[in-house]
Amino acid sequence: MTDTDKKDPKLSPTGNFSKQDAPPYEGSLQCMRCGFCLPTCPTFVLTGRERSSPRGRVALARAVAEEKLDFTEAVKEESFFCLDCRACTTACPSGVKAGEIMEICRDQAHQLKPGGHLSTGFRNFILQKMMPSPERMESAMLPSRLYQRLGIQWLVRHSQLLKLGPDWMAKAEGMMPKMDKPLRLQLPEITPAIGEKRGKVGFFLGCVMTLMYPEISRQTVRVLAHQGFEVVTPKQTKCCGAPHLTEGDRKTARDLALFNIDLFLDQDVEYIVTDCAGCGSALKEYEELLEGEADHHRLAQFRSKIRDISEFLAEVGLRTEALKEIKRSVTYHEPCHLCHAQGISQQPREVIRQIPGIELREMKESSWCCGSAATWGLKFTDESQQVLDRKLNNVKQTEADILVTGNPGCQLQLAWGVREAGMPQEVKHLIELLGEALPESDND
Template identity: 40%
Template sequence: MSTSLKLEPPCQSKSNFLWEDPPDENKFSACVHCGMCLESCPTYLETGHEQQSPRGRVHLIKSVAEGKMTVNEAFEDPIFTCLDCRACETACPSGVQVGALIEEARGQIRKAIPLKGWKAGISKFFLRGVFPHPNRLHALGGLMKVYQRSGMQSIVRKSGLIKVMPKHLQEMEAIMPAVQDPVMKKYPEVIVAKGETKQRVALLTGCVMDVMFGDINEATVRVLTRNGYEVVVPRSQRCCGALHIHAGDREEGKRLAKQNIDAFLAADVDKVVVNAAGCGCALKEYPELFHHDPEYKEKAEQFAEKIEDVSKFLVEQGYQKPQGSIETKVTYHDACHLAHGQGVRNQPRELLRDIPGVQMVEMPNADRCCGSAGIYNLTNPEMAGKVLDEKMSFVPQEVDMISMGNPGCMLQMTMGVAKHGRSAKVVHTIQLLDRSYQLEDEKRKGEGSS
């Protein structure tokens, strides 16, 4: 299939974005094509192609809006090849909101060019059938737990059956974390603070996060309650919708957004704490989804004001300095949607530096994308692999751990560690803080019993 870029005759002036939520003219008209974004874009650095750069993509979006180009496969390819990492937004002197433009354009593309065949089936199954429904997701997690702990996983690997899968899926299966019991099921809806209650906060448990990384959610609960924060886990919360919005399914994204807005506002909390960078960024950007819905636009703005990454929340609201020593060398990876999307960079590093025994080793280009980008490593495995290889070249050789604040990055970086024969352990920043607290308690307990 050809992806050559053919513009329509300039006499056509009507926009070829024909559906609701087209890319906002105020956003793409802000681009002055200065090129400051080029060196920050992973896909441009890999290909050298203008249409695979932020500037090029904005130009294509503008061309469709002006009727000079149609929504076709040539437009679809560069828009969906974008990692949506937002590095270009950090570099842009004009403040162009490239991420929002890309997501709005993807919504138009999926209306004009719906997925077909097995791709449509898989997308519908996961994005509509599983992720929005906690009970189904937990059931799927239960099956995965049986697969991992019954010996079936070992049999499948030893028998060679795993080799029927594409190579990138084999690599992902090899580093799949042990499925944990979800916090949604293990904890009550309200978890009381230890000691005096400072604030009442809610925790976004996430969809995949609560199944694949339930231990991180548990660590987050322990850290928050230890520091005097009452934690509410609303039972009516749902998947944040980030994956749906990235995939162009804005309709489902809006439906999930409304459920979350209503659930968390009803919880009457001071803040909504998030430990997944991609989710936090999506929640903060809910107002973007409701331009033409006055009722929910106001609610979304009120809700977005409450969203806080866990590291930023702890540093700004206060936390006990940990006393348990962890003798290790740690480097920190800036998740794109934390550094570029939310502007959170120093706070996670501050938490790490406060842990006794931790020696921080800065990573060059720490905010360069790892290639995870939601499910990008599944939909664009070749490009994701190249971006990951580049990222791993920046990881200092001497470190014992690579810390970060996003589950997708954790899976991708773990795959990179295995692929490049490295030994560093990939951890969430909050896990290290929680472990330091645990070691502190164990030491005091031991001193008290002696």
């Protein structure tokens, strides 16, 4: 029985929702319909449609809970059309969490309005068989590496082939970074601290980071070691569960969360650091996801240790004496799951400003979504392009050399967008910038 089932049905009715994982009714009651959230919501700005706004979505969820509305196709569509960017949560004076309510509605959609056998079977295979297994995910990436190494990618990109398929396919192909060997098996389980030791931290190596951006996470471990921290990277780490929450599979997300909590609490580390904003946000929300299903003290203990890398470095204080000068200008894009979901906005800027020689140029609307939002950017390619264009225009105005961010999904979308738009900016993770400023040798 879930915690939702145990709630008093009079106080927290589930109405026309399935009882299993129904969105919290009290959450939708908090909306006073003020409209402060409207200009911050990318899907409302794109469509001007009330039902595609945070206020409209919360009203839909409330109507389903109060049995004034069935869980209709429209409710299902809105739950998947929401980017879960959480910009509305930052803007809302009542603390309404429309993005999280819609995330839970996606699970409801799979319970109440499942797709066809083929699409459901494929989805379950990816979420339940592939993603929980690092080994299977690593094997699945081999064809992509061969595709690039054997020159097939070059041929495909220089032919008309991609124009024959759907838009999402051409975009997905264009977003693919250079695929190297996954990092998980290359990283030592223990990386010793360099210089005076300041502590011991666990490193949560996310799936997208190890598979698509291994060099960034290698730099994260290197930076942590140079900052005086012994780094423990458990090889058994599983997916954080963020893709499962995004796709409405809360059951598998809970299984993954329970596994990762046990794994990391056994490591005797003071902090658990991640360089992926999406992972950090999911890890920090294990408490809510597992409410009533795991020991409260263990959940609180795990939550208290999670830090984004920028948050961690700002908190412990960056050792800057060995950093080299980098004479470049940068602008910073705030990942939604860092600024809106975790409230981390100033810390990345503090770190950037401390790198000698770097000039930080603020862009307008730095916390406006980039239009990636996991698979949203592939499902809604036109809308995603419009959201991205607004971002790229703001980047352009800064004339900065480098566009810095802190989430792999944003980095994939922005790197692709910048290239397609013929813009000169390099797109980098904050930690790549910091890695460049470190001494060449790890013995220095």
